[in-house]
Each structure stands twice: as structure tokens, then as C-alpha cells.
Amino acid sequence: MYQAFFGNGEWDEDKVERLIVAFNKLEAKNLRENYFSKNFGGKFFDANTARIVGYIRGRLQAMRSSLTDKEYAVLLASLIYSIDRRANTLGHFDAYIKKDITPQPFEMHMIDAKSYNGVEIYQEDANLLARRLNVDLTYLDPPYNSRQYSRFYHVYENLVKWRRPKLHGTALKPKEENMSDYCRNAAFTAFTDLVSHIKSRYLVVSYNNTYHSKSTSSENKIKLEQLEEVLNKCGNTQVFNHEFKAFNSGKTEFDDHREYLFITEVDDEKRNRSFPAVLRR
Numbered sequence: 001m002y003q004a005f006f007g008n009g010e011w012d013e014d015k016v017e018r019l020i021v022a023f024n025k026l027e028a029k030n031l032r033e034n035y036f037s038k039n040f041g042g043k044f045f046d047a048n049t050a051r052i053v054g055y056i057r058g059r060l061q062a063m064r065s066s067l068t069d070k071e072y073a074v075l076l077a078s079l080i081y082s083i084d085r086r087a088n089t090l091g092h093f094d095a096y097i098k099k100d101i102t103p104q105p106f107e108m109h110m111i112d113a114k115s116y117n118g119v120e121i122y123q124e125d126a127n128l129l130a131r132r133l134n135v136d137l138t139y140l141d142p143p144y145n146s147r148q149y150s151r152f153y154h155v156y157e158n159l160v161k162w163r164r165p166k167l168h169g170t171a172l173k174p175k176e177e178n179m180s181d182y183c184r185n186a187a188f189t190a191f192t193d194l195v196s197h198i199k200s201r202y203l204v205v206s207y208n209n210t211y212h213s214k215s216t217s218s219e220n221k222i223k224l225e226q227l228e229e230v231l232n233k234c235g236n237t238q239v240f241n242h243e244f245k246a247f248n249s250g251k252t253e254f255d256d257h258r259e260y261l262f263i264t265e266v267d268d269e270k271r272n273r274s275f276p277a278v279l280r281r
């Protein structure tokens with residue numbers, strides 16, 4: 001997604017548009033069953049959409065060498081954005097809605113992508129990356145509850161990687177991967193480790209107070225007070241907040257749901273005093 005929206009690199013917008021126009025002429029009845037339709041057809045997507053999506057993904061793989069990295073990323077991101085609005089779910093892929101899906105024609109739309117200069121995109125554990133970067137400002141938006149992103153958005157991961165693994169359970173998930181400490185009881189330790197290592201003049205952190213929720217998986221792993229305390233140890237911290245209408249898949253009722261933004265001006269001396277263990281590393 002980030003490569004598609006922000007990545008550097010050459011790409012021919014007309015070429016991508018022409019491919020999408022051709023994909024939009026496909027008819028499921030002329031296509032064979034494929035990995036995507038066999039696994040997800042009639043479940044996460046209607047059978048025809050799943051067949052078309054699987055076919056398009058296979059085509060993109062076959063055409064890979066004739067596409068630049070940016071074109072490939074824009075096409076994959078466009079495919080994901082186009083199927084997201086058609087998914088038979090409540091927003092993520094932990095379960096699908098168990099009733100007949102009304103088939104609708106599938107239409108792929110191109111995302112609004114740009115090419116920038118000087119953008120560097122990393123895909124790795126933030127706590128490891130934090131030890132290498134030296135930047136002006138860092139925006140942190142970690143998960144705060146026990147819902148592992150890789151278990152909830154596995155269908156898109158699977159579609160992008162296209163390694164076609166064997167899937168398990170009613171939600172058709174692949175083997176676990178990229179399990180985050182931010183979704184476990186170790187979340188606060190991980191966050192403390194992160195902010196004590198980032199070389200950044202400013203830290204901007206978003207947070208919302210979902211921990212009053214009735215569903216345990218929505219409960220926050222880091223409390224607001226803990227966050228405020230650890231950021232204060234890094235430097236002068238201001239907190240802003242406003243009312244926020246949260247995404248809600250049913251079980252959770254959010255009263256007084258608020259979105260917070262912490263802005264910390266990092267004071268290296270104060271931070272080094274607060275986290276002496278960091279200095280020893």
C-alpha cells in the first residue's frame with residue numbers, strides 16, 4: 001500500500017488504467033476456478049467476484065516482469081481497495097457473514113497514486129527500525145488491543161503475497177506470522193523500548209480509549225496514564241483529544257470514546273536519565 005501511494009519510481013498511469021479497463025470486461029463464467037475462488041468464493045466474497053479477483057491476481061503475477069515495481073504496487077493496491085467494498089464481512093477477516101451473498105458486478109478502480117522523490121519505505125519490526133533511524137518527527141500509531149492485524153487482514157496479505165498456502169479454520173487463515181507484541185501483555189514494554197530508542201526530535205502518538213469496551217479483545221493493552229507517563233519521561237508532552245466515533249463490529253459499546261494525540265518534544269538528556277538501560281546498549 002505504501003509503495004503504491006508514496007513509493008518512488010517510474011510508472012505509466014495510462015498503462016495501468018488500460019489494464020484495469022480490460023480486467024473490468026472479464027466475466028466469471030469464462031474463467032476457471034482458482035485459489036482465491038476455491039477458498040473464499042461464497043464466503044468472504046461472492047463466487048463470481050472471487051473468481052475474477054483470483055484470475056486478476058494470477059495475471060498480475062504472470063505479467064510481473066513487464067510491470068515496474070510501482071505499477072505492480074498500484075495494481076495490487078487498486079485490487080485490494082476495489083474488493084474491500086465488496087467483502088462479506090464487518091470490516092475485517094476474522095469471520096464472514098453466514099448468509100447468501102447477493103452477487104454484484106465487480107469493478108476495479110485505480111487508486112489515486114503519486115510518485116514522490118526521496119521517500120524511503122521500510123517493512124520491518126518498528127522496534128528494530130527505531131534503533132537505526134535518525135529523523136525530525138516520528139508518528140506512531142501502534143495497535144492497542146489484542147486483535148492481531150495479521151490475523152484480521154490475512155486475506156489481503158494472502159492476495160498480495162500469492163504464495164497460495166493451505167488455509168485453516170472457518171475464517172480460512174494461513175499459519176500465524178507477524179504476531180505483534182503490541183497486541184499482547186508485553187505491549188507497554190514494547191512501547192517503552194520503542195520510544196526510548198527512536199532518534200527523533202518529536203514523537204507524535206495517536207491513541208484511543210477503547211479500554212472501557214465490553215469485548216475483551218477491544219480492551220486496550222496500554223492505559224492512557226501509562227502512555228502519558230512514558231512520553232513525559234522522553235520530554236515535554238502535550239495531549240490533545242476529541243470525540244471520536246469508533247469502528248464497531250457489534251460486541252463493543254464505546255461510551256465517551258475519545259481520540260488522543262500526544263506530541264512530545266524529545267529531550268535527550270531527560271530521556272537518557274529516565275531510561276538508563278538504553279545507554280548501556
Ligand SMILES: C[S@@+](CC[C@H](N)C(=O)[O-])C[C@H]1O[C@@H](n2cnc3c(N)ncnc32)[C@H](O)[C@@H]1O
Binds near residue numbers: 180
Ligand atoms: C493502527 S494500525 C496503523 C495504521 C497506519 N496509521 C495507516 O494509516 O496505515 C497499526 C499497524 O501497526 C502494525 N504493527 C504492529 N506491530 C508492529 C511492529 N512491531 N512493528 C511494525 N509494525 C507493527 C500493524 O500491522 C498495523 O499495520
